[in-house]
Structures are given as C-alpha cells and as structure tokens.
Amino acid sequence: MAEKLGNERPKTPEALKFYFTPVDPPRGDELNPHAKATTYVPEVVEALKERFGDVIEEVELYAGEHTVRVHTDKIVEVCRFLKEEQGFNYLADLGGIDRFTDEGRFEVFYNLVAIERRKRIRLKVRVEEDNPVVPSVTSVYRAANWNERECYDMFGIRFEGHPDLRRMYMPEDFEYHPLRKEFPLLGIPGSLPLPPQTPGGPLTYDPFARAHGHVPPPGFEEPPAEDEERSEH
Amino acid sequence: MSTAPNFVGPDRHGLFNFWPRHNEAIYRRLETKHAWLETRHHPGGDGQPDPLEHEMILNIGPQHPATHGVLRCIVKLDGEVMEKCVLDLGYLHRGLEKVAEHKTYQEFMPYTDRMDYLSPYSNNVAWCLAVEKVAGIEVPERAQWIRMIMCELARISSHLLWLGVGLMDAGAVSVFLWAFKYREEIYSIFDEVCGARFTVSHSRIGGLASDLSPTAIAMIRRFVEEFPKELADWEKIINRNKIWIDRNEGIGVLTAEEAIELGVTGPNLRGSGVDYDIRRFEPYLKYDEVDFNIPIRTEGDSLARYFVRMEEMKESVRIIRQCLERLPEGPIRNDNAKLAYPSKEEVYYAMEGMIHDFLYTDVGVCPPKGAHSYHAIEAPKGELGFYIISDGTGNPWRVRIKAPSFSNLQGLEYMMEGAMIGDMVILIGTVDPVMGEADK
Amino acid sequence: MLDLREGFLTTRLDVVLNWARSNSLMPMPMGLACCAIEMMAFAGPKYDVARFGSEAMRFSPRQADLMIVAGWCTYKMAHAIRRIWDQMPDPKWCIAMGACASTGGMHRCYGVVQGVDNFLPVDVYIPGCPPRPEAVLHALMDIQEKIRNEYSVALDYARGEPRPAALPARPHVLSPEGDEPVAREVLHRPLKST
Numbered sequence: 001m002a003e004k005l006g007n008e009r010p011k012t013p014e015a016l017k018f019y020f021t022p023v024d025p026p027r028g029d030e031l032n033p034h035a036k037a038t039t040y041v042p043e044v045v046e047a048l049k050e051r052f053g054d055v056i057e058e059v060e061l062y063a064g065e066h067t068v069r070v071h072t073d074k075i076v077e078v079c080r081f082l083k084e085e086q087g088f089n090y091l092a093d094l095g096g097i098d099r100f101t102d103e104g105r106f107e108v109f110y111n112l113v114a115i116e117r118r119k120r121i122r123l124k125v126r127v128e129e130d131n132p133v134v135p136s137v138t139s140v141y142r143a144a145n146w147n148e149r150e151c152y153d154m155f156g157i158r159f160e161g162h163p164d165l166r167r168m169y170m171p172e173d174f175e176y177h178p179l180r181k182e183f184p185l186l187g188i189p190g191s192l193p194l195p196p197q198t199p200g201g202p203l204t205y206d207p208f209a210r211a212h213g214h215v216p217p218p219g220f221e222e223p224p225a226e227d228e229e230r231s232e233h
Numbered sequence: 234m235s236t237a238p239n240f241v242g243p244d245r246h247g248l249f250n251f252w253p254r255h256n257e258a259i260y261r262r263l264e265t266k267h268a269w270l271e272t273r274h275h276p277g278g279d280g281q282p283d284p285l286e287h288e289m290i291l292n293i294g295p296q297h298p299a300t301h302g303v304l305r306c307i308v309k310l311d312g313e314v315m316e317k318c319v320l321d322l323g324y325l326h327r328g329l330e331k332v333a334e335h336k337t338y339q340e341f342m343p344y345t346d347r348m349d350y351l352s353p354y355s356n357n358v359a360w361c362l363a364v365e366k367v368a369g370i371e372v373p374e375r376a377q378w379i380r381m382i383m384c385e386l387a388r389i390s391s392h393l394l395w396l397g398v399g400l401m402d403a404g405a406v407s408v409f410l411w412a413f414k415y416r417e418e419i420y421s422i423f424d425e426v427c428g429a430r431f432t433v434s435h436s437r438i439g440g441l442a443s444d445l446s447p448t449a450i451a452m453i454r455r456f457v458e459e460f461p462k463e464l465a466d467w468e469k470i471i472n473r474n475k476i477w478i479d480r481n482e483g484i485g486v487l488t489a490e491e492a493i494e495l496g497v498t499g500p501n502l503r504g505s506g507v508d509y510d511i512r513r514f515e516p517y518l519k520y521d522e523v524d525f526n527i528p529i530r531t532e533g534d535s536l537a538r539y540f541v542r543m544e545e546m547k548e549s550v551r552i553i554r555q556c557l558e559r560l561p562e563g564p565i566r567n568d569n570a571k572l573a574y575p576s577k578e579e580v581y582y583a584m585e586g587m588i589h590d591f592l593y594t595d596v597g598v599c600p601p602k603g604a605h606s607y608h609a610i611e612a613p614k615g616e617l618g619f620y621i622i623s624d625g626t627g628n629p630w631r632v633r634i635k636a637p638s639f640s641n642l643q644g645l646e647y648m649m650e651g652a653m654i655g656d657m658v659i660l661i662g663t664v665d666p667v668m669g670e671a672d673k
Numbered sequence: 674m675l676d677l678r679e680g681f682l683t684t685r686l687d688v689v690l691n692w693a694r695s696n697s698l699m700p701m702p703m704g705l706a707c708c709a710i711e712m713m714a715f716a717g718p719k720y721d722v723a724r725f726g727s728e729a730m731r732f733s734p735r736q737a738d739l740m741i742v743a744g745w746c747t748y749k750m751a752h753a754i755r756r757i758w759d760q761m762p763d764p765k766w767c768i769a770m771g772a773c774a775s776t777g778g779m780h781r782c783y784g785v786v787q788g789v790d791n792f793l794p795v796d797v798y799i800p801g802c803p804p805r806p807e808a809v810l811h812a813l814m815d816i817q818e819k820i821r822n823e824y825s826v827a828l829d830y831a832r833g834e835p836r837p838a839a840l841p842a843r844p845h846v847l848s849p850e851g852d853e854p855v856a857r858e859v860l861h862r863p864l865k866s867t
Contacts, residue, residue: 170784194751195755
C-alpha cells in the first residue's frame with residue numbers, strides 16, 4: 001500500500017499516484033468494527049425461544065445485533081416477559097417500517113434496553129396492509145404512548161388498547177399517512193391549506209401561491225370602521 | 234348609532250379557526266384524560282359546579298417566548314395549578330424520515346445538522362456512526378479523536394445555551410449574555426475547523442471532511458483553559474442564588490422508576506439517579522479510552538438536572554484536554570473509495586479519484602440489501618439514535634430517528650401535571666427540548 | 674407647503690417620522706428553528722442588535738413592528754404565524770430569515786411551506802442556512818433604508834387615492850475618483866463596444 005497522502009500537498013508526481021483500492025464488500029457480520037457487546041444477546045434469545053416456542057417467527061443477527069420477530073398477537077406477553085423476567089425495563093424506541101411488499105406490508109419494531117444488565121434487543125411484528133392492527137404495549141411500557149401515536153400518524157397502523165390514539169405530528173384534519181411509500185415527498189396539494197392572504201379571507205389551497213401570482217397584499221390599510229366603505233384600490 | 238357595533242368575534246363568524254378537527258381532538262383529550270388531581274382538589278366532587286370558576290383551559294404557544302421553540306401546551310388550570318396538560322407537537326415537522334428515503338447517506342448529512350440545532354456536530358457524528366455500522370466502514374484513529382473533541386465542544390455549546398436561555402426565562406438575563414459570549418468562542422472554533430459557525434456538516438461517512446489546522450488546535454486549547462474559570466465564576470453566583478434555588482428545588486421531581494417508565498433520556502435520567510449514559514453503556518468512538526465521570530444526582534428535581542448539566546460541561550472540558558494530548562497523526566478518512574470520499578488530491582489529479590468522487594456523490598455507499606442496524610450516541614439532550622434499514626442501494630430504505638427530545642417531552646407532559654403555572658417555564662427549561670428534533 | 678402631496682412640511686415630517694421608525698424597530702422574533710439561534714446570536718453580545726435600536730425584542734405582536742421569521746414554517750404553524758402577523762399593528766415589515774423561510778430551503782417536503790411569502794408579504798429575504806448575524810444586520814439595515822424612503826405622512830390619509838409604491842432604496846455607489854454618489858442615469862449607461 002502506498003504511503004498515506006495525509007493532508008500535505010504532494011511534492012512529486014509519483015506521490016500523486018493513485019492506487020486502486022480493493023473492492024471489499026462492506027462487512028456486516030460480528031467483525032463489523034462498530035458492533036457492540038451490548039447488542040449481542042444470544043442468551044436472551046434462547047430464553048425467549050424456550051418460553052414462547054413458535055411465537056418467535058424469526059431471529060436475525062446483523063452487525064452484532066439480535067432482532068427477534070414475534071407473532072403480532074403475542075407482543076404484549078413477550079414484552080411483559082422481557083420486562084419483568086429479563087430486566088428490559090427501558091423502551092428506547094418504537095416505530096414502523098413500510099416494506100412495500102404484498103404480504104406483511106408493515107412492521108413495527110421495538111428497541112428495548114436492560115439498563116442493569118447492559119443489554120439491548122430489538123423485537124419486530126409484522127402486519128398486513130388491509131388490517132394494520134397491533135396490540136398496544138402501553139400497559140407494559142408507558143413510554144410507548146407517543147411513539148405509537150407517531151406510528152399511527154405516519155403509517156396508519158392502529159394500536160389496540162392505546163389510551164389516546166391521535167395523530168402526533170400532522171393535524172387531525174390531514175387525511176393521509178405520510179411515511180407510506182406511495183405518499184409523494186412533496187405532499188398532496190390542497191391537503192394542508194395555507195392561511196388566507198387577507199385577514200378574514202378564504203384559505204389558500206395552493207401551496208405555491210406566490211409563484212402563481214397570488215401575492216399577499218401589504219397590510220398598510222386598517223380595516224374600515226363599521227359605517228365606512230372600503231375605498232377602491 | 235343606536236345598534237351596538239358588530240365586531241368580528243374570536244371565532245370570526247365561523248371562519249376557519251385553524252385545524253378545527255385537530256383542536257376538537259385536543260380538547261376532547263383534555264376532558265377525558267385521567268387527572269387524579271381533580272379528586273384531590275375537589276374532594277366534595279360529584280359534579281358540583283365550580284362556583285368561582287377556577288378552572289380554565291389555557292393555550293400556551295405555539296409562539297411563546299418561553300417554550301424553547303414551537304411547543305404548544307394546552308393546560309387545564311385550577312387557579313394556579315395545572316391539573317391536566319396536553320402537549321401538541323408537529324409545528325416543526327418536516328418529515329425527515331421521508332426525506333431520507335430520497336437522499337443518499339451523505340446527502341442526508343445536512344438534514345441531521347438541523348435536527349438538534351443546538352449541537353449539530355453531535356448529530357452529524359451520530360449519523361456517520363450509524364451509517365458506518367450498517368455498512369461496516371472503519372474510521373481511522375485521528376478522525377475518531379477529532380470527532381470526540383468536536384462532539385464535546387458541541388455538548389458544551391448546547392449546555393451553554395440551555396443555561397443562558399433557562400436562566401433568562403427565569404429572569405436573569407445577564408447569564409444569557411455571558412453564555413453567548415462563550416458560545417461565540419465555540420462558534421469561532423467551528424468556523425475555523427469546518428467553515429461554518431454551526432450547522433456544520435463536517436463529518437463524512439468514513440471520517441471527516443478536513444483536518445484540524447494548528448490555528449484550530451490553538452483556539453481549542455485557549456478555550457479549554459479559559460472556560461473552566463468562567464464557569465466557576467458563574468457557579469459562584471448562580472449556585473448561591475436564593476431565587477434560582479427556590480425556583481428549581483422540588484420542581485418536576487421524577488423518581489428513578491418514573492424516569493425509566495416514561496422513557497426520558499439524557500440528563501433527565503441522570504438527574505433522577507439512573508446510571509445510563511451511552512458513552513459508558515455502549516462506548517463508541519474512543520470513550521472507553523478516556524477518563525471521565527458521569528455526573529449523577531438522586532433527587533430528581535430541576536435543581537439536580539441543573540447540577541448534572543453543569544458537571545457535564547466540566548467533564549467535557551476534561552475529555553477535550555485528554556483528546557488533545559492523545560491526538561495521533563494519521564489519515565482522517567477511510568481509504569476505501571467505495572466507502573468514503575477520496576482525498577481532494579486524488580480527485581483533482583487522478584482519473585480514478587474523480588470517477589470515485591462522482592460515483593460516491595451520485596450513488597454513495599451501498600450497504601448490503603436487507604441490512605439494518607441501530608446506533609445511538611449520547612447527544613447533549615440524551616440518546617440520539619438512527620435505525621437504518623438498507624435495500625442495497627445508495628438511498629436508505631427506512632431511517633428511523635430516535636430523538637431524545639421526543640421522549641423527554643413525554644416526560645414533560647407528566648411533570649407538568651400538578652405543577653403551578655409559574656413553574657411551567659422552569660420545567661420546560663429543565664427538560665431542555667429542541668423542537669427541531671422532537672418534531673423531526 | 675402644507676400640501677399633502679409632497680409639500681415641504683409634510684416631506685420634512687416624513688423624514689423625521691421615518692428616521693424615528695427606522696431607528697427604533699422592535700423586532701418580533703418568530704424564532705422557529707436554527708435561524709432562531711442565529712437570531713439570538715445577533716441579539717447577543719458579539720453582533721449586538723441593540724446598537725441599531727432593536728434592543729426590545731417584543732414577543733407580543735401588539736408591541737412590535739418588524740417580524741423576523743426565522744426557520745422553516747410548517748403548514749401547521751403557518752396559520753399561527755399569519756394570525757400573529759394580523760395582530761401586529763401597522764406599519765409593519767417582515768424579514769424572511771434564512772433559506773427555509775424564503776423558499777422552503779433544503780426542506781422540499783410535504784410538511785414545510787415552500788416560502789413564507791406564500792401567505793405573508795415579505796420585505797427582505799436573507800439567504801443563508803443559517804445566515805451569519807452580519808447578514809441579518811444587513812437585512813435590518815435594508816429595512817431601515819426601505820422605511821426611510823416611505824411616504825408616512827404625505828398621502829397617508831388621502832382617501833380614495835391609490836398609494837404609490839415606495840421608492841426603491843438608493844444604492845450608495847461611489848465614483849472611482851472620489852466619494853460623490855453617482856447619479857442613477859449614469860449607472861445604466863450601455864457598455865462600451867470595443
């Protein structure tokens with residue numbers, strides 16, 4: 001291998017010679033330089049398999065991280081087992097994934113942390129597109145509340161047993177679920193109205209009003225008093 | 234005039250009162266939310282009407298000087314006590330997770346800057362580390378040490394802003410000016426290193442964009458020498474200030490179990506006695522080779538979090554000193570041109586370098602199809618993590634941003650109930666949310 | 674002299690009024706996101722905005738006359754911003770600070786309004802992400818220039834007459850020889866053909 005150029009100006013033409021770097025595929029296995037010991041939890045996976053048997057549908061290991069896919073109906077029991085018996089008492093994150101496949105379109109993942117034991121594990125459940133309902137784990141982890149609301153907002157996945165399933169970020173008047181793959185990045189024009197161009201006027205439904213020539217008038221005029229007519233402009 | 238004038242009332246004669254269904258849903262939630270405080274304050278209860286009409290629904294925000302950004306709190310007040318509170322987020326929602334699906338990994342870097350915009354360098358490093366984990370990219374030593382220095386500087390910068398704004402909200406405006414003076418010093422350092430004051434996108438996947446110049450190192454050294462003395466001066470005033478202590482003691486108490494249950498993170502957890510810091514839990518960069526303490530307090534109130542953050546600033550200075558001593562020489566980026574940008578000399582003077590540069594910008598890193606991993610760092614606000622799912626192309630399939638402020642705000646909703654309205658400002662300051670991150 | 678249309682006294686009164694208005698702008702910081710941090714820096718000790726008369730950052734719209742929209746504006750927030758703009762009394766000006774407020778910036782997505790000028794009449798746009806505080810100061814000075822060229826008294830209360838557009842700010846262009854301002858006609862001279 002050539003000497004490293006570092007950040008100095010190369011002084012001779014030979015120093016500029018570019019050596020073709022080897023085409024190593026990126027490594028994702030345990031020899032990943034960023035893999036941590038906290039995410040490698042075979043004993044917890046074994047305990048889960050022993051206790052729940054075929055509720056555990058799939059176990060993946062990538063970059064030293066264990067991901068356990070669980071049958072959707074049993075997620076609450078699995079979470080309760082992990083929390084009470086295995087010590088995973090902290091829910092770090094919960095979110096949805098849109099796989100955009102015909103079957104099992106949506107997935108919901110749960111990142112759990114056992115603070116005392118210094119372990120992390122990820123659980124996943126899979127739901128269909130036509131009936132995306134997942135039992136809510138708010139009874140086990142109170143921190144799941146807002147995360148499940150956000151998942152509902154972004155994907156449309158309903159959580160059964162959630163105390164307050166409202167939209168998190170988008171206003172309730174919004175009819176779509178933005179993180180689904182078929183929702184366009186720029187949104188659907190007219191789905192979110194803009195404020196009126198003059199106070200008391202109609203809402204602006206065109207998101208590019210200025211580009212289309214609807215310039216909001218500068219507010220130099222005071223609104224007329226009750227009995228005076230507005231002067232012509 | 235014999236008839237009374239007909240003023241347009243607050244509902245503007247039935248005109249759009251923005252997002253009517255949204256507001257109805259919020260008020261409905263406020264009605265149905267379980268408030269154990271109600272039985273406490275109206276022990277006679279049983280549906281008797283409130284004769285003095287103590288109860289009031291107050292809407293604070295989204296534009297408010299003290300809400301640290303655009304946070305809307307709808308609060309049901311009983312006199313001065315907040316019985317129920319509903320926080321409304323989404324006033325800064327951009328859909329970053331959706332944007333990420335359309336950008337390459339390197340193109341998404343500036344978006345991460347603007348998430349927690351008080352300490353942008355931490356977010357850059359978090360994203361780089363997450364992508365490096367998914368794609369299995371090694372980072373050279375010098376880059377890791379420099380990233381540590383800059384992350385800790387960003388942590389000091391973020392805590393300085395918290396200090397300044399928190400005390401300004403409580404009334405002491407001078408601290409805001411002092412804090413900003415040192416923030417400007419940190420901005421000058423970032424300017425020298427990265428070219429931008431904040432919202433730098435200095436980290437690259439596989440390393441850094443450019444190296445530290447000797448001027449930059451001198452500036453960092455000078456900062457590290459001057460800052461602890463100033464901090465000690467401020468502490469002499471603030472720690473003995475009766476007003477500050479009275480305003481913060483016993484406010485927003487979270488026991489350790491409550492903190493874990495609510496999912497709060499960062500100094501909020503550590504102020505309640507939970508020993509959870511990603512730098513010790515899952516060391517990344519070179520934090521396992523550096524000697525520093527994690528400040529932890531057990532009281533769980535706002536004052537405890539204040540002390541935790543002040544101590545964290547001192548520990549950050551300690552870490553920067555050690556990093557400056559141990560900074561090794563070497564390259565600052567991975568040399569595999571499929572995984573990281575080639576150096577500028579290679580790009581300008583060699584054909585393969587130019588092709589690799591083009592391809593890297595156009596296509597980028599391609600982690601294996603189906604690869605997914607999560608990497609978290611200890612941002613100043615808490616655990617900031619990215620869960621990346623790759624589909625084999627240069628654009629991620631799904632990026633999930635675990636924002637610490639989102640979890641902390643969930644805790645805030647719990648803390649606000651039972652507190653007085655005058656404490657609301659202190660509570661928001663002590664939780665230190667950044668709305669750009671909470672709303673993504 | 675007392676003629677409402679550009680009489681001597683009314684234009685002098687205009688000058689005084691505009692001088693007072695421009696040197697005591699009270700910004701209402703609509704600080705939404707990262708640009709708000711730069712706006713705090715612009716009000717901070719190093720790039721002090723108090724020396725321009727804008728020390729009083731009034732968070733109440735009723736007491737302010739300059740709204741600085743700093744940060745990206747979402748559709749959800751737009752209505753709140755418009756309502757606050759409507760609550761501000763005349764005369765009022767608006768600065769769109771940063772790329773996100775001007776055009777939506779890097780956030781070309783469903784949640785962000787692509788430019789606050791779609792519902793607010795913006796006077797000055799500041800590019801940058803975030804703009805340096807010096808750029809915000811420059812914008813403030815541009816607004817001051819704009820105010821100084823406005824008709825405040827003259828023609829203000831003339832009902833039934835259209836208000837003429839404010840004169841554009843006069844650039845102070847110095848001639849190569851000395852420091853006399855160059856006349857506008859000279860600036861638009863065609864290029865010499867060689």
